[in-house]
């Protein structure tokens with residue numbers, strides 16, 4: 001009898017971890033390790049939940065935040081599932097366009113978009129540019145004048161002074177962030193007026209993003225109140241009614257014990273009831289709600305497979321098990337103290353026997369993937385699967401220590417397709433130039 005874990009994750013009758021109908025021990029053998037395994041059905045299921053809650057039921061929008069994980073295949077899935085896309089750089093935009101993603105369904109973010117990036121966005125007719133600051137407003141107008149395009153639809157990113165943490169939110173009122181127009185100083189209002197006066201820009205809506213890995217719906221409600229209050233103020237001062245409110249992403253996911261995410265339906269219900277309540281309180285129509293989930297669409301869909309190598313036991317202190325990847329493919333433990341769970345893919349039904357620490361292979365003491373995890377006896381050659389690594393692993397990967405970046409395989413119904421090839425040593429040299437005078 002297979003044992004069901006999450007998504008399409010099972011322990012199959014061979015006692016191996018299986019994802020998307022593929023035995024991960026086989027995947028490791030076929031494609032090598034480290035390997036990111038992305039569960040296509042899980043991604044699609046999450047997309048459908050967001051689409052149903054925010055697009056179909058509400059007439060709003062849901063834009064996948066591509067910074068969490070983007071390849072052409074991913075953009076193609078998002079396109080098929082009917083979500084919009086949030087990009088933050090020319091590179092993300094290029095990837096989406098190359099995959100045939102409709103430009104009209106793209107939101108272009110960023111606190112320092114370059115002239116070239118803005119030009120690219122305008123010329124490809126992205127749906128909305130989310131303007132972050134006054135410099136960008138001026139730059140945008142200059143570019144539009146130069147290339148003589150039609151008025152560009154924009155949203156204004158606003159810093160609402162709400163900061164969400166995993167289990168709480170704080171209304172900081174603080175303006176000290178690099179993102180967006182500050183509210184308290186009146187800059188947001190000034191920016192709104194400026195866009196309204198501009199013949200080159202059309203004001204479509206306002207945007208905020210209050211944080212990531214948020215479990216409490218209160219934080220979104222608090223942000224919604226502040227933003228709707230702003231809509232009311234803009235209306236009072238200019239007679240212009242802002243129709244769209246983008247509340248950003250940040251929906252929390254399960255990484256490890258103690259994480260208690262709400263369902264997408266719960267987040268949606270809370271957001272819409274807060275928006276309805278505050279719209280009434282501040283005397284404006286309920287704006288069209290947009291969200292930008294990243295992690296909650298791809299996080300639990302991803303699993304990283306590693307091969308176990310060396311180990312070191314310090315009697316009475318700790319046992320280190322080293323794997324063939326590390327902070328190069330997942331910097332989140334080192335950077336944020338993120339906590340993951342893992343399973344020995346080829347011993348998925350074995351009882352836990354020891355508490356070990358999973359170390360990467362990089363020359364850095366902080367290169368730890370999981371501290372103190374309870375596992376069956378681990379031996380060199382075993383396949384360790386670390387779960388919920390689909391978000392911000394691949395996109396934040398590096399070549400530290402000149403480690404080639406791993407491959408990404410997309411699994412579905414027993415089929416495994418490579419969507420990113422493993423880097424080779426030659427790839428590491430591809431962009432390098434060895435000047436003639438240094439060639440021995």
Ligand code: LLP
Pocket residue numbers: 065067068086109208209211212213248249250251292293294295296332336391392
């Ligand atoms: N929208 C905006 C404007 C954002 O800045 C972000 C994330 C999102 C949407 C998506 O948030 P999500 O739903 O994925 O939480 N590298 C960090 C996360 C940084 C998130 C930055 N912005 C990590 O690995 O946890």
